[in-house]
Amino acid sequence: MQTVLIVIHLMIVIALVVTVLLQRSEGGALGVGGGGGFMTGRGQANVLTRATAVLAALFFFTSLTLTIVAKFGQARSPIVNAPPAATQSAPAAPQAPAPAQGGSLLDQLRQMENQRQSTPPAGQ
Secondary structure, eight states: OHHHHHHHHHHHHHHHHHHHHHHSSSSSSOOOOSSSSSHHHHHHHHHHHHHHHHHHHHHHHHHHHHHHHHHHOOOOOSSOOOOOOHHHOOOOOOOOOOOOOOOHHHHHHHHHHHHHHSOOTTTT
16 A cells, blocks of 8 residues: 555656646746747646646645555554663662673773783883
């Protein structure tokens, strides 16, 4: 369902870009439809204005529909999540972390500093 809506949405986007570019520019030379004999005068303004309005409405509709479809796919969760059950009980005394094989970088630096202080310099 979502893939079909995305394809339709992309087709509407492409058509909307084309209709905007076909409109007559007012001196900026950005529009493609500034000259030529494709359509003339009021006929071009009426058709392209209405087509742009319809495509814009379809663009908003498909955008909102895609948002709603994506929202239904998510699991509902409260705004403020409750803390886990382990933290709701009385706090336990903090335990010192068990020394790991290599330890953290700070532990390794402390060990190196202790080794340097315990060994006398080579010149003494």
